[in-house]
Amino acid sequence: MSGGDSTGRGPAPATGCGEAAAPGEGLGNARRADFLDTLMDAAVDAIIIIDHRGRIERFNLSAQRLFGYTEQEILGRNVRDLMPEPNRGRHDSYLENYLRTGQPAIIGKGRREQGMRKNGEIFPMWLSVGESRRGGKVNFVGIIHDLTHRVEAENKMRRLEQQLFHADRLVTLGELTAGIAHEINQPLTAIAAYADAGRQIAGKPGAVGDDLMDVCARIGEQSRRAAAVVTRLRKLVRGGGVSKSRHDINDIVRNMLPLFEHEVNSSDIRIEFEAVDGLPEIYVDEIQIQQVLVNLVKNSMDAIRDDGRSEGRIRIVVVRREENLAISVSDDGPGVPVEQETxxxxxxxxxxxxxxxxxxxxCKSIAAVHGGRLVHERPESGGARFILSLPLAAIG
Ligand SMILES: Nc1ncnc2c1ncn2[C@@H]1O[C@H](COP(=O)(O)OP(=O)(O)O)[C@@H](O)[C@H]1O
Ligand SMILES: [Mg+2]
Incomplete structure (x- = not known):
């Protein structure tokens, strides 16, 4: 990497403070070029000037620092050497196409791209390209802003967000432990009872084969049921990032309902869900969408109970609304007070x-991660309604 003095250029010529003349004005050609060099090197962003064939003609100090080449090393080389594939292999034809058709792809605009340093390291950057034509000579000026730190910060935020999602899931599961424990306990109790029955049958004289087979089948069935609960639980406890795949929304809802089985059985709160056939599959992280639904149903239960009632109704409805798939969770609780809505x-x-x-x-962040939205609506019939909508674009 070159240091600040590698170009051998002197400091900017004094322009005289407070003079009305524009910077560089009134200078001779040589001094003006010198002034321009100084300005280029003072720029914080990398500036690269290429000719119509992509050959590098200028490479300012920031570019040297960013890409790790000295000006001597890079001048005359093709600018594609500063990009990874696929642009590396395509850049010559981009230039040719533009010069032939005049149809700009990036010129006059900016976009996020990747750059490649001398040591092969790839980094994110914002590239804007301008064009200059003087005396029949075409040049392109690329200004490059290094996005490494911003992308790192974004990634860090995303990791923190994932950790938060995970922590919330654990808290919610903790609150539902009684129900989950009950769900595992039930098949285990049944297995124990069948095993006792089996012992009795085996102790009886006479033909017992058929009866024993039946008991064994039931034991197997109940063990599988308990194992399925544990598997579902392990999935929910899973940490890590977003893992999207194709799902039937009906299955996503159905698979989260057992978490509430115990609360439903031990109270008069009903959860209604009618599966709707013919909906397209959605491309989502199943666990995160379930996390949203669990939170919404849990809030509805809390709202009904906090209202001092043991009886209530929660409805989950899925509809396709134009470009969205909307999953709504409504309850007949007290609703959200107007002053709290915002x-x-x-x-x-x-x-x-x-x-x-x-x-x-x-839940709102999870919706956003999926390109969707979560909103609250006030149903005319009272209570609260939350609607999670996922865009059809997220439907694979
Ligand atoms: N279904 C609902 N009915 C009434 N109020 C609700 C409902 N869902 C959420 N709320 C209100 O929104 C608040 C925030 O909910 P949430 O972010 O899940 O946090 P928490 O459940 O820990 O309070 C709740 O405390 C409650 O006041
Ligand atoms: Mg809550």
């Missing part, structure tokens, strides 16, 4: 004594 999705907003207030804001 705060619902704010982190740490809670009206519950033991609430954390992160559920809805996390």
């Amino acid at each position: 705060h619902l999705f704010e982190p740490f907003f809670t009206s519950k004594p033991k609430g954390v207030g992160l559920g809805l804001s996390i």
Whole structure:
């Protein structure tokens, strides 16, 4: 990498402070070129000037620092050497196409691209390209802003967000432990009962084969049921990033309902869900979408209970709304007070004594990660309704 003095150029000529003349004005050609060099090298962003064939004619100090080449090394080389594939292999034809058709792809605009340093390292950058034509000579000026730090910060944010999603899932699962434990306990109790029955049958004199076979089959069935619960639980506890694949939305809803089985069985709160056939599959992270639904159903249960009622109704409905697939969770609880409506999705907003207030804001982030939205609606019939909509674009 070249240092600041490698170009051997002197400092900027003094222009005289406070003079009305434009910078560089009134200078001779040689001095003006010198002034321009100084300005180029003072630029924070990398500036690269190429000719119509892509050969590098100028490479300012920031470009030298960013790409790791000295000006001597890079001048005259093709600019494609500064990019990874696929642009590397295509850049010559981009230039040819533009010069032939006059149809610009990037010229006059900017976009996110990748650059490649001398040591082969690839980094994210913002590239904007301008064109100059003087005396029949065409030049392109590329200004490059290094995005490495911004992308790192974005990635860090995304990792933190994932950790938060995960932590919220664990908290929610913790709150539902009684139900989950019950779900595993039920088949285990059944297995124990069948095993006892089997022992009795085996102890009886006479033909017992058929009866024993039946008992063994039931034991097998119940063990598989318990194993399925554990598998589902392990999936939900799983950390890590987003893992999207194709799913039937009906299955996503159906697979999360057992988490509430215990609460439903031990109260008069009903959860209604009618599967809808013929919906396209969606391309989502199943666990995260379930996390949203679990949070919404849990909030509905809390709202009904906090209202002092043991009886209530929660409805989950899936509809295709033009370009979206909308999954709504409605309840007949007290609804959201008007003055709280604008705060619902704010982190740490809670009206519950033991609430954390992160559920809805996390659900909103999950919706955003999927290119969708989560909104609250006030049903005419009262209660609350939350609608998660996922764009059809996310439908593979
Ligand atoms: N179905 C609902 N009915 C009434 N209020 C709700 C409902 N869902 C959410 N809320 C309100 O939104 C607040 C924030 O919810 P959330 O972000 O999940 O945090 P928490 O459940 O920890 O309070 C709740 O405290 C409650 O006041
Ligand atoms: Mg909540």
